[in-house]
Amino acid sequence: MFLTENNVVKSKILIVDDTLQNIFYLRSIIGELGQIFFAESGQDALAFIPKISPDLILLDIEMPEMDGWQVCKQLKQDRQFSDIPIIFITGHNQPEFEQKALEIGGVDFITKPFSPSVCKLRVDNQLKLRLQNRLIARGREQLQTLVKQVPVLITYWDESWNNIFTNDYLGAWFKQHETNDTRTNIVDIFPEPLSQAIQANVENNTTEQQFVVQTNENASTQFYQVFKSALMKNNDNTGYLVTLVNISEAKQAKQALYAEKERLRVTLNSIGDAVVATDTAGCVTFMNPIAERMTGWRFRDAQHQKIEKIMPLQDTDSKQSHKNPIYLALSEQRTVAMALNCQLVSINSKTYDVEDSAAPIRNENGELIGAIIVFHDVSETMAMSIKMSHLANHDQLTNLPNRILLQDRLNVACSSAKAKNEKACVLLLDIDHFKYLNDTLGHQYGDELICLMAKRLNALVPISCTLSRLGGDEFVILISEKVSADSIALLASRLLDSMHEQFELAGQMYNVSVSLGISIYPDDANDSEQLMRHADVAMYRAKQEGRNRYCFFAIELEQELMKRQQLESRLRHALKKHELVVLYQPKFKLSTQEIVGAEALVRLLDEKGQFISPADFIPLAEESGLIVELGKQVMLKACEHMKFLSAKGFDLPISVNVAAAQFSSAELEQDIKDALAFNMIPAKLLELEITETALMVDAQATQHKLEQLKLLGIDISIDDFGTGYSSLSYLKKFKVDIMKIDMSFVRDMLNNKHDFEIVKTIISLGHSMGLKLVAEGVETLEQQNALSTLGCEIGQGYLFSKPISAEQLLRLLEK
Structure with a gap:
């Protein structure tokens, strides 16, 4: 094994001499060999040595009070410091001085004057010997x-x-x-x-x-x-x-670096942008193939040429030369962009409209070593920009102007009408019952209907008008020229008439109607936002009046809209807080006056605790999409009350109304299972009342769903029978148990021969199909007797009881 200076602590060298000049001279020679300490007398040296433990002592002989011989002898007698090597440095050159120095323990003897290099070597050698001795002492381990x-x-x-x-x-x-x-x-x-x-x-x-x-x-x-x-x-x-x-x-790092450089080279040669790099003087050091194609220069010819020669730039309009942004990037050492309306002139005089940016290149120390410019033909970008602008301003489904573009054109139309003292008009069109159709057939066919509607409307709207799709099933027609009430009414009528032609979806023909709301600027509104809001108010009124019609805005309509919004807010709050009230109207066996069931009826309370008419909030729930959650909460509460009554000894069947949207919901079956299981009541106590109209939307899907619901063990009732357009052939296939006679027939059956015959026919039809019959709205004894005579077994209405709470129903049962 070999040991270097890096393995040990730097050596400590003590110079003992009474002459400072000699000390400084020696320090200049051997200073790089270790840390230098000095003492000017023997006594000072002996006092200093325990503090620093030097690795080598350079000792002068001739010193006052205590000479070098004495210092050396004392050190050699001290076990702690006896191994410190001592080199005597003296002006004596007699052999006996050298002999004495070696005899008393010195390791070397240097006479003055001496060679600095030799002195340094001798000191270095002694330090190395000292180091080796120490290492040997430390041991092999x-x-x-x-x-x-x-x-x-x-x-x-x-x-x-x-x-x-x-x-x-x-x-x-x-x-x-x-x-x-x-x-x-x-x-x-x-x-x-x-x-x-x-x-x-x-x-x-x-x-x-x-x-x-x-x-x-x-x-x-x-x-x-x-x-x-x-x-x-x-x-x-x-x-x-x-x-x-x-x-x-x-x-491996070198190979990875090469691979990275190769990937960078391939990337730069493959990207769609042109890339040119230069040194700090603006001379070309790199060009990728796109840059070669656009400039017309080959890299081998362009290398070391000035960038302005290879890549001349000019203003698109004036054709004046532009300074290459590479020079700005080099001088200001920041990323810069090319001037607007800039053209690149290739070597064959072909021009390109270009956009670019230039940036400085720095080495690992942050020093500037060049710059790079990346540019591309802006014509492709412009084409993409136009496309993106179109996508941002047009509906993706119908390619009609969307809400953003419509708002811009609305603002322009209102500003222009104000400046010219003219008028602008908005027609807001909404497809009637679209949500139900969309949920029933599926979103794919809902989108197809939207496209077919857009195509039909586009063929009818004048080319000077804007036809826009707001989203969902809402379309807007903006008219900014020759606006008059008569011309607008004529256009609205033509739009309504065009709906008489059926739409084909999924191989079937469907009748679709629309409702139109019309608002005119400045007659009805002060700005574009108010114009749209008032058109929405008018459209809502058209729906209230029976749909399939148009309505012009009037001030009282806005007040009704505010009332509607308040009602919707109240309904949402009640649903969120589970504050709906469920009452029950008992069903009586007409022959015995025995209570054989009850119908759950939902009620909504206003802020003062007063009941809000179901005729107001039920249609709103259907239009706003809240009817499914409403129906789910009513079913849960009805099941809770069935459990309450059962615990009191009364297993009373209760019927719950199911709206069309709830019936078509995929979650209906699971919601029923959860409600029954949570309250631990038998399925036979639950009855679903489904309107005749809801059943006939998609007869095949209805038949399948009814079969699944029947498997749960619940009863199915057709509500409001006779008010829809049922096909008897379909009704015969439906697995239903009960048929309810609508109160509109019962109310006038004794005064109107046609109503009496309808009731008689319904009862006869029910018997022939083996269904139970329930008459709604029985209010007089004469009606009860007539129904009983015709063969109707069960009735409900104010003759027997108004809707009551579950607790009141219990007391009625206990009587």
């Missing part, structure tokens, strides 16, 4: 620990390549442990390619050799830097010193 930490394999071999020494004590390099029993040959330690390479060229023993060897060990490629020196004695080879450094990581 510490030596081995130190050598093990060197990331180099150090080996010593005899002339036959048998190992004498290695610092690989743990066999970490080649799985061979050091042994003192036998001298293992190099071929048994090193991989074959390595041992062969090391043993080669042994005849040139005087030359130190350095080379790299590649090996494959356990499917892993390793690289070793080999340093080999022949050890000579009397011109005879006594062995070899071989050190190995595993440079595999460095090699």
Whole structure:
């Protein structure tokens, strides 16, 4: 093993001399060999030595009070400091002085004047001897620990390549442990390619050799830097010193760096932008193929040429030359962009509208070494910009102007109308019952209907108008020229009439109607935002009046809209807080007055605790999409009350109304299961009332769903029978249990012959289909008797009981 100065603490050298000039002179010679301390007398030296424990003392002989001989003798008598080497430096050159210096313990004797280099060498040698003695004293164990930490394999071999020494004590390099029993040959330690390479060229023993060897060990490629020196004695080879450094990581890093540079080169040559790099003087050092194509220069011709020659720039309009932004990037050392309306003129005079940016290039020390400019033909970017602008301003489904573009055109139309003292008009069109149709048929067919509607409307709207899709099923027509009430009413009528033609979806024909709201600027609104809001108010009124119509805005409509918004807010709050009230109207057996069931009826309370009419909030719930959650909460409460009544000894069937949207919901079956399971009540106590109209939207899907619901064990009732457009052939296939006669027929059955016949026919039809019959709205004894005579078994209405709470129902049952 070899030890260098880096392995030890810097040496401490004490100079003892009564002349400062001599001290400074010696320090200038040997200062780089260690830390220099000095004393100007023998007494000072002896007092100073315990504090610093010097590694070497340079001692003058002739000093007042205590000379060098005395100092040396005292130190040699002290066990703690007796091993400190002392070099005498004196002006005496007599042999007896040198002899005495060596006799009393000095290690060297330097006479003045002396050679500085020789003096330095002598001091250096003594320091090395001192160091070696210390290391030997530390012992072999510490030596081995130190050598093990060197990331180099150090080996010593005899002339036959048998190992004498290695610092690989743990066999970490080649799985061979050091042994003192036998001298293992190099071929048994090193991989074959390595041992062969090391043993080669042994005849040139005087030359130190350095080379790299590649090996494959356990499917892993390793690289070793080999340093080999022949050890000579009397011109005879006594062995070899071989050190190995595993440079595999460095090699792999170099290979990775090359691969990265290659990837960078391929990337720069493959990207769609042109790239040119220059040095700090603006001379070209790199061009990728796109840059070559756009400039017309080959890189081999352009290299070292000025950038302004290779890449001349000019203003698009004036054709005046532009300074290349590379120079700005170099001078200001920041990223800069090219001036607007900039053209590149190629070597063959072809011009390109370009956009670019230039940036400085710095080395690892942050020093500026050049700049790079990246540019591209802006025509492609402009085309993409136009496309992106179109996408941002048009509806992706219909390609009509979207809300953003409409708002811009609305603002322009209102500003222009104000400036010219003219008018602008907005027609807001909404497809009637679209949500129900979308939920029933699926969103794919809902989107198809939107596209068909857009195509039909586009064919009817004048080219000077803007037809826009706001989103969902809402369309807006903006009219900014020749606006008059008559022309607008005529257009609205034509739009409504065009809906008479059916739409084909999924191979079936569907009747679709629309509702239109109309608002005129400045008659109805002060700005574009108010114009749109008032059109929405008018459209809502059209829906309230029965749909499939148009309505002009009037001030009282806005007040109604505010009321509607307040009602919707109240409904949402009630649903969120589960504050809906469920009442029950008992069903009586007409012949015995026995309570045989009840219908759950939902009620909503206002802020004052007063009931809000279901005629107000139920249609709102359907339009706003809240009806599904409302129906779910009513079902849960009805099941809770059935459990309450059952606990009191009354297993009373209760019917729950299911809206069309809730019936078409995929979660209905699971909601029913959850409500029944949570309250632990039998399915036979639950009855679902579904309107005739809801059942007939998609007869095949309805039949399948009814079959699934029947498997749960619940009863199905057709509500409001006679008010829809049922096909008897379909009704016969539906798995229903009960048919309810709508109160509109019962109310006038004794005064209107047609109503009486309808009731009679419904009862007869129910009997023929084996269904139970329930009459709604029974309010007089005469109606009860007539219904009973016709064969209707069950009735409900104010004659028997108004809607009551679950607690009141319990008391009624207990009577």
